[in-house]
Amino acid sequence: MNQAAAPTDAIDWARIREDFPVLRREVHGKPLVYLDSANTGQKPAQVIEAVDDFFRHHNANVSRAVHALGTEATDAYEGARRKLAKFLNVRGDELVLCSGTTFAINLVAYSWALPRLQPGDAIVVTRMEHHANIVPWQLVAERTGATIKVAEIDERGDLDLEQLYGLLTPEVKLLAVAHVSNVLGTVNPVRDICRQARKRRIVTVVDGSQAAPHRPLDVAAIGCDFYAITGHKMAGPTGTGALWARREHLDAMPPFLGGGEMIKQVRFEGTVFNDAPHKFEAGTPNIAGFIGLGAACDYLSAIGMDNIEAREQALLEYATGRLDATEGVRIFGRAREKAAVISFLVEGAHAHDLATLLDLEGVAVRSGHHCAHPLMQHYGVPATCRASFAFYNTFEEVDAFIAAIAKVRQLLL
Structure with missing residues (x-):
């Protein structure tokens, strides 16, 4: 089975992003930053x-x-x-x-x-x-x-x-x-x-x-x-x-x-x-x-699943580094091999409140138990926020996500 296309560094990810109509919309007057692909993926025009x-x-x-x-x-x-x-x-x-x-x-x-x-x-x-x-x-x-x-x-x-x-x-x-x-x-x-x-x-x-x-x-x-x-x-x-x-x-x-x-x-x-x-x-x-x-x-x-994986791993590495440098953020899960999913909490904020405030900045993340109650019990929390990335996301969106968290932390201080 060969699902590879062009090498990932030769792919025009900005052009691929244009295939997804919903990513061009605004939410609450802000450009949509969709970080909930583990919940449901967005659909390209071809689909x-x-x-x-x-x-x-x-x-x-x-x-x-x-x-x-x-x-x-x-x-x-x-x-x-x-x-x-x-x-x-x-x-x-x-x-x-x-x-x-x-x-x-x-x-x-x-x-x-x-x-x-x-x-x-x-x-x-x-x-x-x-x-x-x-x-x-x-x-x-x-x-x-x-x-x-x-x-x-x-x-x-x-x-x-x-x-x-x-x-x-x-x-x-x-x-x-x-x-x-x-x-x-x-x-x-x-x-x-x-x-x-x-x-x-x-x-x-x-x-x-x-x-x-x-x-x-x-x-x-x-x-x-x-x-x-x-x-x-x-x-x-x-x-x-x-x-x-x-x-x-x-x-x-x-x-x-x-x-x-x-x-x-x-x-x-x-x-x-x-x-x-x-x-x-x-x-x-x-x-x-x-x-x-x-x-x-x-x-x-046509994109190539190996290219998709590499793109998402790059986004994960970048986002994890930015979150680690943000005060008051706790990340759940540091597995040796990990997909582009980050569950996290911000000190002083309930997961649902955090997700609501991020949404006001145009950033869509999931909050709740993620249909995994036993895992939440293991960590001793009722819920987390989850940012999940896909190949159509950008590094600029990660920056917007981090900026939104910083703004929320200011509101909580």
Whole structure:
């Protein structure tokens, strides 16, 4: 898989930024500085136009009509599946299209784990997981009698791998781990983790929501059993995402939802289900959204995911240095390998108040628990602010962010 384009120093990042219409607007009379891409990524014109073109010229349902529009819609939808499969370096017939990571993990929970787990079994999750990779396992554990064990983090925000591997005892049947933490930016060594789990015959579920938009991915090389992504974080429309699963799992798992298009034949005496991945795709999908996601894959691949990662690492290094030089700022997470996410607090300010005051300066950051209550409990805080960067951000925006924090600190003194 080659997602590289021109070397990063040859890329005109200012021109690329012009592809994003929303970045040209003002907020409260100030130029928008959007630092919330871990929440949702902004959309380039190419994605917006792909969605618009579908509704204007091709709108029809998929797999249900032989007329021209129906054929065009189906071809475009399945074309998006192929694009996403190439982006992830997986087989298209192992890729279930769904609304996002939350749905994908619940699909694994209810179609793989619920029929298999029993009292005495265990599931391992990590301290840094998003609620979407915690709550489904709790629900399954309650219904099956399984237990949940927690892998902890060290003082830097890295997974304590020695403790994690010590948890992987014979009763553990499933390990759920984030590829990249949405709060700390920690990049977990998922390939090594999955190798250790595979040695112990433990099934692995990797949450790739924060990895897919920001770094080159080779899901096949990771060696996991399941990998989940969310489209709206990777410049695609909301309500899109995917679950990749090994073929043997997809074939053995029962459908999660019943309805149209996930069947071959329905009789009152019984139903014959469609082949995977289609047996997990009941009902009319978000056709336009997935066409937009396919366009997003094209867009990101044209820039080059290695170039995107390098650009964002440069922004992270610069922003971290500027924050470290700012009095009264506490940063959460100093992992050895980290994505372009900085969770922080300013002395004397609640996270929500800080985010509100920054918004008045045109700076959009996230505040709250970031769907990671157990991680907040670990640090003993109710919430943090989070600045998350993407390749369309600039060093000048980092300066504006730091200036806004300085202005807020003056108000607090």
